[in-house]
Amino acid sequence: MAEPAKSVTACIVVIGNEILSGRTKDANIQYLATELGKLGVQVRECRVIPDVEATVVATINEVRAKFDYVFTTGGIGPTHDDITADCIAKAFGVGISEHPEAVARMTRHYGDVALFTPARRRMARVPHGGVLVDNPVSVAPGFQMENVFTFAGIPAVAQGMFQAMKHRLVGGDPVLSRTVRTNLPEGIIAEPLGALQGRYADLDIGSYPAFRNGKPSVSLVLRGTDDARLGVAAAELIDTIRTMNGEAEEFVQ
C-alpha cells in the first residue's frame, strides 16, 4: 500500500446497539469517509461499538492516540441510553456540565421553558474544554475535544454537523482515484494487475468484483496523490486488458 506524500488519518467510531443488533444499517461511515477523502483526510479504521461506558471510553482513548482525527456518531440524544458525552468526558479525564452557549441556543429553539425539559437539557452538557459543533438541523450541538469530534447518529444531523465543522480540519494531499471497468474476471486479470501494482508502488491498486446488469464486472481502482501518474497507469491498464481481448473503459462517477 503506497503512502501519499503527506497523509492525515482518521477513525470513525459508530456508537449504538441498534447497529450491532442489525436493526439499523449504518449510513454515516460511507458519507464521512467520502467527505473526509475530499479534504485529504484518509479514514483508516471504523469501529461500531455498543452503548457500554467502559467500551466507549477505552475505544476513544485508543483511537484518539492512534489517528489524527476521530469522529464519533450516536449517543448524544436526551434518553438514558445516550451516554456518549459522559464517556468522552471520562476518556479525557474532565468534568461535564451545561455549556452556556448550548443552553442559550436550545432555550431560543424551544421557546417555552416547559418544552426545554430536563431530558433535553442533558443535550446541552459538554465535556469541559469542549468546543461546540453547530447542528443546523435540530439545534442541540455536537462538540470537539482536541482531535475528537462528536456528532449525532441520525444521518441528516451527522451530515449537517460535519458540513458545519469541516473547515476546522487540516487535510493532507487529497487521494485521487481512477476506475477502470472490465468484463475480464479477476482470476484472469490478477497477474498483470499485480505486475502493474509492482511497477507503480506509489499507487494503491484495488480490484472489486460485482454483478452489473446480471453480468460479472470488475472495477479496478487506482488511488494516489499524483493525477498524471494515475492517468499513465490507467492507460497502461486499459491497453493491457484490450491486448487480452477484454473490454476496458474508464468509469467516471
Next chain:
Amino acid sequence: MAEPAKSVTACIVVIGNEILSGRTKDANIQYLATELGKLGVQVRECRVIPDVEATVVATINEVRAKFDYVFTTGGIGPTHDDITADCIAKAFGVGISEHPEAVARMTRHYGDVALFTPARRRMARVPHGGVLVDNPVSVAPGFQMENVFTFAGIPAVAQGMFQAMKHRLVGGDPVLSRTVRTNLPEGIIAEPLGALQGRYADLDIGSYPAFRNGKPSVSLVLRGTDDARLGVAAAELIDTIRTMNGEAEEFVQ
C-alpha cells in the same frame, strides 16, 4: 445494559480499502448481525480495517481473544490486494498452502486447466489447520480457524458462506425484542423511559428517533431474553405514553 442469562458474543471484521474510502457501502454487517442474533450470538463490535498486513494480523489477534466468535469479510479473492488468508495464517502462527479439497472443488468448477489460473489457485490456499467453509455461489471456499470464520466480501457470497456454516455455531439465549413507536419526541418521553429502564434492569431499552413519512417518530426498542417480561414492559410503556396523550403502538416487523 442487562446481560442475558447466557451470552455468546461475536465481532465482525470487514477488511477492505474500498469501504474506508467510501467507494463501497458495507452490506455485510447488518446481514451477519441479524442472522447471528437469531442464533443467540450477539455482535458486540465491528471493525472496518484496510488491506494492511500488520493491521489485519493485530486486529484478528485482539478480537479472537476477546469474543466467542469472529467473522471476517473481504480479501480472499485472486488479486494482489487479497491478503486476508495470509494474514490469518500469520495471526495464528501457522503456514499456508493449497488445501487439497479446495483444489479439487475448483478444478471441477473450472474444468479447463487453463482457466484454473495461478491467481485462482491462490484462492485454494488455506492456513494450516483451517476447516473449509462451503461457497455455494462461486465455489472458492472460505475457512474456519478455531473461532475465526473467514468469508468473501461480495455480499451474495458472504451470505451463502454464512448459511453454509451456521450450524457450527453454538449460540446463547436468543435476544428477543419488542418495538413501540410513538409520535412523542425523545425529549418528552425520555424521563418515563429512563424510569422504565430502571425498573426493568434485565432489559435493554433503546430509543431511536427517525423521520417517517416526513414526520418525526421514535422507535422504543426493548430487548431481552424473556418474552413474557418484554411483553409486560412494552404494555407498561404503551400505557405510559397514552397517559401522556401520545400515540403508541407496537410495531411488528
